[in-house]
Amino acid sequence: MIIPGVSVHIGRDVDDALENLSSVKDATLLAGGTDLLVEINFGRARPTHVIVIDRLDELKALDRNGHIRMGALVTYTRMLADDPGSAALREAARTVGSPQIRNAGTLGGNLGTASPAGDTLPVLAALDATVVLRSRAGERRVKFADYMTGPKKSVRRPDEIVVAAEWDDAGPAQTFMKVGTRNAMVIAVAGLALVVDRARRRVGVGLGSCGPTILRAPDAEKFAAGLFDEAGWDRRMRPTEVARTEFGRLAAAAARPIDDVRGTAAYRRHVLAVMASRALARVATIA
Amino acid sequence: MKLTVNGDEREVETADHESLLTVLRERLGLPGSKNACEQGECGSCSVLLDGALVCACLVLGAAAAGREVRTVESLADGDRLHPVQRAFVDMGAVQCGFCTPGLIVSTYALLKENPEPSDQEVREALSGNICRCTGYGKILEAVQRASAGMYGR
Structure with a gap:
């Protein structure tokens, strides 16, 4: 069996990743790998071009100032270690996988995969959060309620990267x-x-x-x-x-x-x- | 691609869709990390990637370029077992041995951050490592022994 070749681009920063994303048809984004690698290992996915986005430092930011902006690369481990600006999100992160999975998996990965079983997603829904998507054309904000369209389907366009989620600090209840x-x-x-x-x-x-x-x-x-x-x-x-x-x-x-x-x-x-x-x-x- | 493995910079080819686990085992001759579930469920392939405990089966080989990997092979000093390894042997926490390297790396990752974990913390830290032989009792005892061994208590 001949498996078509794969090219891998390691994104240096968001602009570099977006440029690469816009130049290739059918690119697959790779952050923590906890979803994509399972698909690859079991032969269910054979991506031809992978853009590795796990080093985009800008997406690791977590800003809290009444309004929370959580970068897409914040891992579940960080949601537990740092105050993630939502007690429910912290509780959800605690239920994800194992230490190994929580060290790798990210908020943006949960949003990118858009599984109905994504543990952070009911929290983003209840917080009435906004998903921030960026392409070379700029950023757009989508209410989480409008983000998912079906199992593992979302309004994210192929030329966009999920860069963050935002919500108002809703207090401790x-x-x-x-x-x-x-x-x-x-x-x-x-x-x-x-x-x-x-x-x-x-x-x-x-x-x-x-x-x-x-x-x-x-x-x-x-x-x-x-x-x-x-x-x-x-x-x-x-x-x-x-x-x-x-x-x-x-x-x-x-x-x-x-x-x-x-x-x-x-x-x-x-x-x-x-x-x-x-x-x-x-x-x-x-x- | 180049990456640092157990302190040494290595240059290695990786094939399409190959995981870091395959790179370690089949290209770099480091078979300590075990391949079982290939979906991050069993923890047999646990390694430290830039210091964080992860499943090597869930890291794309090519995506590990430039990063620092530590495997179970890095723990022993020549023939001298690391205190975590010594504790697993002494407490009889090994039966078939397949899950042992992963458990040892996870235990090391825990104890390096938390020298005296509570029983609950140990269970949490090892929740991503599955053993189908021992029933975990001896493993939990080995972690406590390892904590004493690592910190000279």
Whole structure:
């Protein structure tokens, strides 16, 4: 069998990588390698031109000043070691893979792969984050809600690199939960992020592994916002059992899950309701 | 391409789509890092890349150009085992031995940053290394012994 040759370009900086990207048809971007190398090792991907972007120092920046801008090359390990500007994102990073995977895998890789099981993605949805894409023509910003278009599909054009994600600091009332078969090296059967931005009076719910894209749960968000309207946004709250159950029901109702090797649609709906109820109880007490 | 392996600058050809693991084992004659799952699940190929613990199977060989790699082969000083290796032998933390190099590199990576890890920290640090023989009890004991050995306690 003859395998067509591969050329590899190691990007020096973002401009250099973008120039190379625009000059080649069907280029594949390589950051931490934790997704692409699995595809290559199992013969599912045979990229003909790889652009290595793991040395683009500009994309390693992490700026926090009320507004967070996390460069695409921030690894999961750094999300754990440095304050990543979101408690839920930190919790999500903790559930990714193993130390080896967390040292290599990046936020931009999670966005580039755009898997419905990407653990940081429900958090970006709940934070109402913005994805920053750059090409030689300049930068554009896409709301995360508009970024994913299907499983492993996004609006990123072939000439663009994900350079960062941005969001407003939503305060400490947020959490991420995930169901899987082990505590390490697990792809989510279902994941859920809940953000209660008390200052902006906004609730965000992001659902992972429960549909073709990451989903929001607008009815659940409205319902929870009503609870905080009543109790006071700046106050700690203990939601009633009835309220928690209803919140869980509404979150699960927003899912569009399928049966697959990791779980059934019915199980996914069940665990989403349980996670949402627990997440609300946890977050409501943080003010 | 050129890269630094265990302190020595090496020049090596890499074929298309070859991982760093293949480069180490088949081109540089360093078979200590083991090839098992090829998807970053088992940790048998754990190496230090610019000081960070990673799975060599998930690094594109060509993308390692100019970088510094340390493999399990770098730990022993001639015939003198590194304290981590000594501890694995002394505590009987080795059965078939296939996962051992990866576990030793992960243990070394842990202890170099955290000289006295708690049991939970050890379990977390080794969560990316799978052993199918021992059941981990002896491995956890070996890490504690290695901590004492490395820091002369």
